[in-house]
Amino acid sequence: MTRNRVIGTSVKRREDPDLITGRGRYTDDLTRPGMLHLAIVRSPYAHAVVGRIDATRALEVPGVVAVYTAADLEASGIPGVVPTAWLLPDLKTPPHPLLAKDRVRYVGDGVALVVADSRYSARDGADLVEVDYEPLQGVSNPRKATEAGAPQLFDEAPGNIAFDWELGDAEATDRAFEGAATVAKVALRNNRLIPHAVEPRAALAEWDRSAGSVTIHMTSQNPHVHRLLMSLASLGLPEHKIRIVAPEVGGGFGSKIHHYPDEALAAWCAMQLDRPVKWTATRSETNMTDAHGRDHVTEAEIALDEDGRIVGLRANTWAAMGAYLSTFAPAVPTYLHGTLLSGQYAIPAIHVHVFGVFTSTTPVDAYRGAGRPEATYIVERLLDRAADETGLDAAEIRRRNFVPPDAFPFQTQVALAYDSGNYAPALDRALEMAGYDDLLAEQSRRRADGDGPLLGVGLSSYIEACGIAPSQVVGSLGAQAGLWESAKIRVHPTGSVTVYTGSSAHGQGHETTFSQIVAEKLGLDVDQVDVVHGDTREVQFGMGTYGSRSAAVGGSAIVTGLDKVIAKGRRIAAHMLEAATEDVVFEDGAFQVKGVPDRAKAWGEVVLAAYLAHDLPEEMEPGLEATSFYNPSNFTYPFGTHVAVVEIDRETGVVRLVRYVAVDDVGNVINPMIVDGQIHGGIAQGVGQALWEEAVYDDDGQLLTGTMLDYALPRAHNLPSYELDRTVTPCPHNPLGVKGVGEAGAIASPAAVVNAVVDALFHLGVRHLDMPLTPEKVWRAMKEGGRS
Amino acid sequence: MVPSAFDFHRAGSVDEAIELLGRLPDAKLLAGGHSLIPMMKLRLAQPGAVIDIGRIQELSGVCRDGDVVSVGALTRHGEIAASEELRASCPLLAEAAGKIGDPAVRNRGTLGGNIAHADPASDLPAVLIAVGAVVHLAGPEGRRQVAARDFFVDLLTTALDPAEVITRVDFPVAAPGTGQAYLKHEHPASGYAVVGAAASVTLSGGRCTAASLAFNGISAVPHAADEVVSGLVGGTLDDASLASVSSLLSVRDPLGDVHASGEYRVELARVYGRRALASARDRASG
């Protein structure tokens, strides 16, 4: 009899009872006796010379204990910077000090620290620190920042150019365009986004003077990476003298991957004052200091032959880096973006040119999807533009250009080798669910009759490279870290299991999903498995959670660890059963002699034997525990097709998303409910980008949308119920056959929605509109038609 | 939230609130707190003292007396939206209150706080203008009444003296044959009104005997669109006539932000004004 499978079932998230009843403990919930509070004085100017800083009045505020500036940090002898951890050839890396010294470069750049015995006194003190600024001209648009006469942010980076990066064969691409029957173009802006994790960033730092070590509880997606960067670049303490703990973390979307000054500053203050110090960002502070996402200016074109087959694709992108290079910032518009420009299509010639540009704005870094939404947006807008120019239907032109199923593994012209894929079935299923032909007929009817809102249908056939990533590959591309993952499987004498994983969750449900993997492999109940993560003292080492990597890389590490445990169990069982190890199999929670089911030892018996060690095979160590480090051999390549259906009020331009169909292929699915949840959230974020969200800076670099009063997040009542389905093409190179799902929704949906809106307005001559598609923008486009 | 320091007082009566307001420097009344507290959080408001009026019984409730329905200043948006009395006698107010924010906001926010704050994007000010409400104030010099049109003076500025308390607002009971409608274009971030159109029309024998229209969101104070409705009395309010008058809307210095410029707001107001009038007409005859 085979046990019911655990993998593939919607086990309820074990995380939720605490989280939804208010028992979750987040960093800001923690307090310590004698704890002080840190407030950071931040620049109100986008670009200014910093003169005298006068703390006299701040120090008079009752409760204020200390005020520090960059000079104090310097005097303490610490390295004092936050580095970038991804290097490109000729990358300009002007230092990003923990506090700005002579010059501030964005609104929010820290200039002074106020530590006080309450949050209120700290803030009162911060308001009274007097800083002399000599304002300079700022610049927020990445393309304008490269133009002659633009304000220069760093002497080391003439023209504000941090890097100039190309990929693909320029000459072959030029030739493809010369011989093309059709060329379609688009000039677009990928709007800058603010991540908005529900929990703002926070840190509580404790200094143990006797041990010479610091413990930092903080909002981290990757505690070990934070520890490494704190040690090497910020604090200068040896790595083993820093402990980082991520308690409950309320979302991140990338913003809590990066290493920022603030958490290190809290630690430095704790060390100076020998008291616990807490820093918790306010929402406004979060909005101006959490690394933003996207912010590209792109010109792209696509070339096709007479049959509507793509012969070439070309893109030039100016990607804002913001005021300093954030942790993984240089990788995002390059290796996570340029490499994805083949989409789901067999494109024989591609060339991409990216300028990374310093702007006097909040730094930009990975945000849910990180480079891949930008790439998908370019490719899928171009496919629609190509459909416009060739007269082919939007679905047909995609189908005609898909990489065919027998062409895998498929080497693209932009470095990636897609491991597996089968694109047409996902498109077909999505069209069928949407009722594509009926929708197009209804669209024509409404156009002809002139009544009812305009109807638009948009497709997005996306690809992503995730499960980040093979260490050798990323190393050769400039990553200053390996991107493997670790797991430790500790089997307790009574047979239950604790798993230590380097994938540090922040809301995704790892504890549930990983327990399912262990339960399935060992034949246990999920309740017999505990998952420990997010503490550098408990967990060996780990790379963290981002890039849709936790199941594909972290989960695979758990599987290889389980394999080691099972292998040892088989040797013990063979010994107990007086059989050869090769003849013993582990199935349904028991070790048995192959083909002889009654010669078997239960899991519990074997585990106990390992710990009793009364009679183990010769030279075998007692105990049952295994550590594994899993290094993937390739990225994984989830894909799918999404269909957005919009209605547009003809008088006001208000866009209503009326239906959203998503067919995704994320390989094998461990917990369908959790996977659907990831898709749901990702779609909401992508629709938010398409319709509402934008971090708006004025020309001088003042953030005009710094609060939730101005920055428009998607809300439940603005979204339809999604219609979801899946195809399953397992990943061939990891033991679970999983690909990752965390970013798919956010990658696919902006293009689907924009394509739908442009489709609705097509008969008026509209060929492109930039996100967000505010009612006013749409209204103007309707008025001006093709002139827009 | 990290506001600057303030003293906290709770007033047991309107008189006590007035006395505290007169005595304490930089004092602010606290009703539902849903405008004041966000301002304090951002330190845009730093009152020296906060006087909580939230428990003064006499300030709360809906009460009809003849052809006037009085609504206490402390009546919550949610109570207004749900009030059977108001849905019958001043449906415009109930409808607009029901479109404010979300349930949490409606369960805390109050009528008095909403109009005292005089945010141009609020939903209630134009309602008061459209129906000709009267605001009742109490202060150290005694009590007085101010017509809605005179109450809203400028952006975040009203006819209220610093030491006065709004006690209630009187709304005329809608005449027989009256239909009303509030239409709102929600701000995508804040949920406040980019444009809110408040319309009221009265029909008799198929002809319009009274019509009014006012807008939130498009100008510093609610815009009373007399230029639009003045020609409607005596007519049948057919779609063509509504379309033609709605284009008469004229707004000086319209408000704008990154989500909607002044030009677009005026255009939206023309559309929403026409639709609100049409909906009011349909309700009046229906």
Ligand SMILES: Cc1cc2nc3c(=O)[nH]c(=O)nc-3n(C[C@H](O)[C@H](O)[C@H](O)COP(=O)(O)OP(=O)(O)OC[C@H]3O[C@@H](n4cnc5c(N)ncnc54)[C@H](O)[C@@H]3O)c2cc1C
């Ligand atoms: C998330 C959110 C969304 C919102 N959305 C909307 C919306 O869509 N539409 C909308 O119209 N509003 C909206 N609001 C505002 C809400 O309606 C407020 O409740 C209202 O504007 C203020 O009422 P309050 O009782 O909360 O006043 P408070 O915040 O307590 O006070 C506001 C001001 O009025 C003064 N005040 C209060 N009562 C009196 C009185 N009786 N006499 C004299 N002065 C007084 C106070 O001193 C203060 O200056 C929203 C608020 C929030 C937080």
